[in-house]
Amino acid sequence: MALFDLRGALTEGPGVLSAWLGLTDPVVQEAFLRAGFDAVTFDMQHGLQDTASLRDGIALAVHLGRPALVRLPVEDRALAARALDFGASAVIMPMIETVEDARAFVAVAKYPPLGQRSYGPTRAAELHGYTDRADYVGDARNQTMAFAMIETGRALASLEEIMAINGLDGVFVGPSDLSIALSGNGTLDPRGDANEAAIRQVAASAVAHGKIAGIYAATPDDAKRYRALGYRLICVGSDSGVIIAGARDLADASRG
Structure with missing residues (x-):
């Protein structure tokens, strides 16, 4: 047993579709893990x-x-390194705006020579079946991944420089925050023209730099549209959103 080949899944075939989990109940988490998603993303923000x-x-x-x-x-x-030590395959850092932000993130998420991640993968090595932790470290250099979130105008202005950072595996777009930032007046409009243009810009830049483009999709239609634009990691919906919508639909249908 070894770390999952997340990088391979992201660079080959249709990419990776991830569930988005904000709730802590293990039964809910298990339901999404068994639902056919390629991965799950835990939302600590x-x-x-x-x-x-x-x-x-x-x-x-x-x-x-x-x-x-x-x-x-x-x-x-600090939690970036701990999440990887717990056995995570990738970490996503919100509100990266500058090259300095991105480099500081890479420093804690990557083992030398790419970064300065501190050694202590006791749980990760055990969980993934490594009898020799040195083997985990070797695999983790390539198989654990770091994504910088692009969700502000300042981040867009620094996009090319951020993309060029060695050790940063990709970027992840937060369409809602990005739309608020680009609106000029705090308006939430994730499907607006300015936001769509920025989303296309990020996807094109990722391809040009050999990076992975990821994004959050509020709906299945959004997920399909983003995939067509070249996004390889797509997190769709949320556990709480699915439960709330399902409960309402059930109540409404039962009254009808």
Whole structure:
């Protein structure tokens, strides 16, 4: 057993479709892990996850044969390394705006010589079946991935420089925050013209730099549209959104 080949899945075939998990209940997590998604992403920024639920959720994902990604809280570089030590396959850092932001993120997410990730993968090595932790370290250099979120005008202005950073595997677009930032007046419009142009710009830049483009999709139609634009990692919907919508639909249909 070894780390999942997330990089291979992202660069070959149709890409990776991930569930988005903000709830901590393991039964809910298991339902999404068994639903046919290629991966799951735990949301530590806006979700209800804490360190303990993240640890257990990553273990559940690995045991059920799915790579776990983690969207971190803003600027929480310490948790980036811990999430990987828990056995995550990738970490996503929100609100990266500058080259300096991105380099600091890579430093904690990548082992030398790409970064300065501190050694301590006890749980990750055990979870992924490594008897020799040195083998985990060797595999992790290539197989654990770091994505910088692009969701502000300042990030777009620095996009080419961010994309060029060695050790950064890709970028991840947050369409809602990006639309608010680009609107000039705080308006949420993730499908607006300015946002769509920026989303296309990020995808094209990723291809040009040999990086992976990822994005959050609110709906299945959004997911299909983004895939057509060249996005290789697509996180769609959310566990809470699915449950809330399903409960409402069930109540409405039962009254009809």
